[in-house]
Amino acid sequence: MAAVRFEAVSKVYGADSRALSDFSLDVEDGELLVLVGPSGCGKSTTLRVLAGLEEATSGRVFIDDTDITDETPSKRDIAMVFQNYALYPHMTVFDNMAFSLKMRKLPKEEIKRSVTETAEILGISEYLERKPKELSGGQRQRVAVGRAIVRHPRVFLFDEPLSNLDAKLRVQMRNELARLHSQLKATMIYVTHDQAEAMTLGDRIVVLKDGFIQQVAPPLEVYNNPCNRFVAGFIGSPAMNFFKAEITDGQILSAGGRLEINGVADGMYTLGIRPEDILVRERGQFICSVEVVETLGNEKVVIGIAGSGEQVTARCRPEIDIHPGGELRFDIDMTNAHLFAADGVESKI
Ligand SMILES: Nc1ncnc2c1ncn2[C@@H]1O[C@H](COP(=O)(O)OP(=O)(O)O)[C@@H](O)[C@H]1O
Numbered sequence: 054m055a056a057v058r059f060e061a062v063s064k065v066y067g068a069d070s071r072a073l074s075d076f077s078l079d080v081e082d083g084e085l086l087v088l089v090g091p092s093g094c095g096k097s098t099t100l101r102v103l104a105g106l107e108e109a110t111s112g113r114v115f116i117d118d119t120d121i122t123d124e125t126p127s128k129r130d131i132a133m134v135f136q137n138y139a140l141y142p143h144m145t146v147f148d149n150m151a152f153s154l155k156m157r158k159l160p161k162e163e164i165k166r167s168v169t170e171t172a173e174i175l176g177i178s179e180y181l182e183r184k185p186k187e188l189s190g191g192q193r194q195r196v197a198v199g200r201a202i203v204r205h206p207r208v209f210l211f212d213e214p215l216s217n218l219d220a221k222l223r224v225q226m227r228n229e230l231a232r233l234h235s236q237l238k239a240t241m242i243y244v245t246h247d248q249a250e251a252m253t254l255g256d257r258i259v260v261l262k263d264g265f266i267q268q269v270a271p272p273l274e275v276y277n278n279p280c281n282r283f284v285a286g287f288i289g290s291p292a293m294n295f296f297k298a299e300i301t302d303g304q305i306l307s308a309g310g311r312l313e314i315n316g317v318a319d320g321m322y323t324l325g326i327r328p329e330d331i332l333v334r335e336r337g338q339f340i341c342s343v344e345v346v347e348t349l350g351n352e353k354v355v356i357g358i359a360g361s362g363e364q365v366t367a368r369c370r371p372e373i374d375i376h377p378g379g380e381l382r383f384d385i386d387m388t389n390a391h392l393f394a395a396d397g398v399e400s401k402i
């Protein structure tokens with residue numbers, strides 16, 4: 054196992070397609086680190102540079118204290134699992150998993166033991182003689198993970214490995230990967246565009262946007278203290294509400310109402326309020342016209358238009374009687390409120 058370090062890595066494809074900018078990051082030995090961000094933000098590029106499938110335009114990459122920037126992929130001892138499992142269709146599950154070990158010319162007995170043990174960990178022992186086309190999506194993904202595990206790589210890389218699975222299976226496989234991580238205690242870097250996956254899986258998460266790191270922190274820290282408006286809006290579902298806010302003498306005019314605030318300089322800000330901090334109350338001072346009501350069983354998510362004309366999303370108890378076209382009154386709990394200056398950076402309240 055191993056620690057990974059990126060030192061000021063940039064990647065420019067072709068003449069001017071900048072995918073990664075000044076990317077510096079330390080991944081601890083045995084950590085499960087999740088890279089999250091919208092499509093095209095540079096997640097796959099980060100993994101590909103680490104695996105040696107792409108060359109960094111500038112900067113250095115280390116495993117432990119060894120500079121591997123110019124090392125060939127096969128020397129790096131890194132295993133990567135992709136979204137499309139990329140199994141060999143004509144080979145059995147056993148042979149798929151054994152392939153890299155055979156290439157390394159390990160003794161037959163050792164290969165057999167390694168594949169059998171790994172299949173057991175992943176619950177695929179009974180499928181070892183099947184071909185990939187005779188497996189479900191989840192089983193194929195387990196084989197792809199198994200093929201990585203048998204190699205005992207120093208680092209595991211996962212590039213959106215669960216995106217092809219249906220929602221329920223995705224949650225199940227996510228839990229299995231978390232279990233696998235605590236079992237193997239291996240260094241893993243996991244890439245996803247799904248913030249829920251990042252929140253539930255990562256020891257720490259790295260939020261990326263346009264090739265730039267926005268924030269690196271444990272999931273709850275990112276949720277409770279997002280460093281800027283982008284992170285605040287990207288992490289959390291339903292997403293945080295944003296209202297224009299004018300502050301004068303400790304008073305905020307926002308969302309069609311008035312709130313108290315202390316210790317913030319006068320000026321124009323964006324007020325960030327999570328949907329759970331919109332408190333639905335009969336005599337609430339704010340009002341919105343209801344446009345959409347999503348009934349989720351354990352709660353209702355209401356989307357409406359506030360007095361200021363801005364959209365507001367609230368999470369309500371399921372028994373509340375509310376319909377599109379109606380009105381909803383609410384207060385705002387300022388305990389966990391966020392204020393963002395014009396440049397998007399959070400101002401501490
Ligand atoms: N081989 C390539 N040639 C040119 N541009 C590329 C290449 N691969 C990726 N890019 C560009 O680099 C950016 C980051 O891509 P990628 O790392 O694949 O993002 P992600 O995995 O986060 O969706 C995107 O704008 C993408 O279009």
Ligand SMILES: [Mg+2]
Nearest residue numbers: 096097098212
């Ligand atoms: Mg990608």
